[in-house]
Amino acid sequence: MPLLFRKVRDLRNHLRSLRCDRGLSVGFVPTMGYLHEGHKALIRRSRVQNDVTVVSIYVNPTQFGPSEDYDRYPRDLERDMAVCEELGVDVVFAPPDEEIYPIGFQTEVYVKGISDILEGRFRPGHFKGVATVVLKLLNIVQPDRAYFGEKDYQQLKVIQTMVRDLLLPVEIVPVETVREPDGLACSSRNVYLSEEERESALSLYRSFLLAEDLIKGGERRAEVIKRKMEEFILSHPHVRKIDYVEITDPDLKPKDKVEKGDRILLAVWVGNTRLIDNWKVSV
Numbered sequence: 001m002p003l004l005f006r007k008v009r010d011l012r013n014h015l016r017s018l019r020c021d022r023g024l025s026v027g028f029v030p031t032m033g034y035l036h037e038g039h040k041a042l043i044r045r046s047r048v049q050n051d052v053t054v055v056s057i058y059v060n061p062t063q064f065g066p067s068e069d070y071d072r073y074p075r076d077l078e079r080d081m082a083v084c085e086e087l088g089v090d091v092v093f094a095p096p097d098e099e100i101y102p103i104g105f106q107t108e109v110y111v112k113g114i115s116d117i118l119e120g121r122f123r124p125g126h127f128k129g130v131a132t133v134v135l136k137l138l139n140i141v142q143p144d145r146a147y148f149g150e151k152d153y154q155q156l157k158v159i160q161t162m163v164r165d166l167l168l169p170v171e172i173v174p175v176e177t178v179r180e181p182d183g184l185a186c187s188s189r190n191v192y193l194s195e196e197e198r199e200s201a202l203s204l205y206r207s208f209l210l211a212e213d214l215i216k217g218g219e220r221r222a223e224v225i226k227r228k229m230e231e232f233i234l235s236h237p238h239v240r241k242i243d244y245v246e247i248t249d250p251d252l253k254p255k256d257k258v259e260k261g262d263r264i265l266l267a268v269w270v271g272n273t274r275l276i277d278n279w280k281v282s283v
Contacts, residue, residue, distance in 0.1 A: 002055075002084045002085060003090065003091050003092070005093050005094075005095075006095055007095070007099060008140050011054075011091070011140060011141070015052075015054070015141065015142065018051075018052055019142070025145075026050060026053075026054060026142070027050030027053045027054070027145045027147065028053075028054045028056070028141045028146040028170075029042045029043050029046055030055075030058075030137050030146065031055060031056060031058075032057070032188065033057040033058070033059060033074075033080050033094075034073075034079075034188040035083045036178075036187070037178045037180075037186045038151060038177070038178040038186035038187070039083075040083070041178045042175050043055060043089060043147075045147055045175055047087070047088055049145060049173070050145060052090045054092075055089050055092050056093040056095075056137055057077060057092060057093070057094040058095055058100065058133070058137075059075060060129060060130070060133040062129030064129070069189070069192075073189075093140070100136060109128065109162065110127075110128050111127065111158050111161050114154070114157055114252060115127035115128065115158055117154075117252065118154050118252070118265060119154050119155075119276065120154075122267065127158050130159070134159055135162065135168075138170055144171065145173050146171070146172055146173065147175055148172060148173070148175070149174075149175050149176075150174050150175065150176050150177050150278070151185050151187070151276075151278070152276070153278040156172075177277075179205065182202055182205075183206065184201055184202055184204075184205060185204070189274075192272070193270060193273055194238075194271065196237075196238055197238045197271040199236075199238075200236040200270050201268075203233045203235075203236040203239060203268075204233065204268055204277045205277070207245075208229075210228065210229060211228075211281075212281070215258055215283050216283050220258050220259075221258075222255050225247065226247060229245050230242055230245050238271050239268060240270065241268075242266070242269075243267040243268070244265070244266060245264070245265075246264070246265050247281075248262065248265065249261075249263070252265075260282065261280065261281060262281045263278055263280060264279045265277075265278040
């Protein structure tokens, strides 16, 4: 069973002994728990590349808006500990809120520009909460490498930008999106979907395949591709609305003409569940 730490001081002391006394490298996988195959891929990559793997399990309140799903976000530490044991995780950090946000906490991290588009437009303050908690966790763990999934592509870019700008001594390692056999991107929020809603949720993945077919057929106009994707997604019965479908370059700058390596990003409400996904253009 992995060692479980609740206190920042205790975790720091343990990791300091591993780094300084034994010269071991540390990989870090920050999560909000309810671990799925996507998290497992991050953990496996860390175990290959580092001597010690640390997983944090913390549902961060500052990245949720007032009407979002913080209170009902799935939590099951016992289950997560079992997954970590199965995968050979060395250390789990599951702090209470007061360890991360002590009384009198006043400092926030804001990555300008990239935090305000796409997700940031629909979830004001979300990336401020993400950047703040990730910086705090990186300072606590002080890993050699930290692992983030490309499924949350904008989050990945925000964190990469923060690490670059603040000269943090950590390598951010992206890991490709992990999908269910039917194409649905792995997400802790998938448990919210009914059987019928889950079938409609497959429209997200299938819209990427539609876009690839259009591009292979010679269509390069981003507006045309986005419109056809939206029409396809909205044709499914449990899709309530689309927040956005956007096509950008790898740095999230909007594109008029689609090229290989560009990103298609979307956010869609299926029933009462908001799902995000993205796709790297391959043709």
